[in-house]
Structures are given as C-alpha cells and as structure tokens.
Amino acid sequence: MPHTLEFDSIELSFDTRNILSSIYMRCQTGEVVGLLGRNGSGKSCMMKVVFGAMNAEHKSVRIDGVSLQGNYAGKRLISYLPQEGLIPSYITIKKAFEFFNITIKQVEKDLPEVLQFLHYKPRELSGGYLRLIEAFLVLKSNAPFCILDEPFSGIMPLHVERLIEIINEEKKTKGIIITDHLYRHVTSIADALYVLSNGKLYKIKDKEQLVTLGYISAYE
C-alpha cells in the first residue's frame, strides 16, 4: 500500500516579509515531486519547515493522515538533504554511512568509486564528491520520504546521471521531493511538478507556466 506525505496551511514570514502562504503539497511513495522556483522564492524554507528544521507560524504535516507533532525530525520518517551540507565536519564518510544504516556492501554495489573516500572527513573531499555522497546517504536511508535540496549542485554530469538512476530506483519504495536549478533533470524525473512564486505553490501542467511564473525564458 502506498504511503502519503502531505502538508498544508504552511505560513512563514520574516519580519513583515511573507515567504510562504497557504502551501499545499502531496507526495506518495512511488513518486518524485519536483519543486522549482526563482532564487529566494522560499524553496529551502519550505523544505526545512516540512522536515521540521525551521519553525513556521503555521503548518500541518501528515504521513498517511497522521499529523507529525513535536520534534519529529529525529524520527527518521523523512530524510532531508539540506542545501548547506549534511555530514558534520568531525566524522568520516564511513561513520556517516554507519549513521544512515548503509552497509559497505551496499556502497560497493551502488557507488563503488566512493569507497576510496571512506576514511576522509568532509573537508578532505571535493565539493562534487561530497554532494554525491550526501545525496546517496539521504536517498538510501530507511525513511519512506526523502527531501532533496539541490542534490545536483556541483556534481559532474556522469554522476548526475548516476544519481538520477538511484532516484528512480529508490522511488519504487519511497516518495521523493526534489528541488534543483538543473530544472531539465528535475522535469525529466518528476511525476508531478510545482513552482513556488510570490509565496504561493502552483502545480505545473505545461512548460508555458514556467515562463509565465518567471522561472525560465520563453526561448528555453
């Protein structure tokens, strides 16, 4: 039976600036939901609020109709890749795999080339490899839902393709919400697409709307 992550009535503002207003989204296991929006439109804030890492004036987040209350971020129902990095500076990549319950055998099977970095700490890795490992950790964790904030950032094309394959494998059992400015990749894997604009979330039906909402030019 599929599981559903659903959130609505998200309201967020900073001082007098309204960032998110009446946000509603639904994501089922078996589905990739793409989130697009101009720089500063509030995508990262929305993801933080849903994961539980940022307070909002109001929100309702539910899994299978059950409201998530209190400090639910630690309950591993949702795994979250923040834009600003995931692995603490003082632990090795091997420890990070252990923390996410990912075995070395799994790494060997799915992403063998990162085995060479097991004893590295995050600062010793290149930005692209670090991002690849972080996205892999979140996608392979046991949580039924993954939220990915710019997973492709700094990653070379060959590894973006591999990450897309992993996303497509993981979505068989998980629901994945992804935002990235490599929007062609996002649109190619998304089963549903939303754009955040002026604090509101719009479900996208065709490419023209991306132009109307000021995300891409008419010549793209």
Ligand SMILES: Nc1ncnc2c1ncn2[C@@H]1O[C@H](COP(=O)(O)OP(=O)(O)OP(=O)(O)O)[C@@H](O)[C@H]1O
């Ligand atoms: N803690 C904060 N205090 C005040 N303003 C904030 C805070 N966090 C975010 N903002 C503001 O909220 C707005 C939305 O930021 P957010 O990072 O969510 O945008 P984004 O859509 O993810 O942008 P980008 O595509 O550039 O990553 C921005 O104007 C940002 O400056």
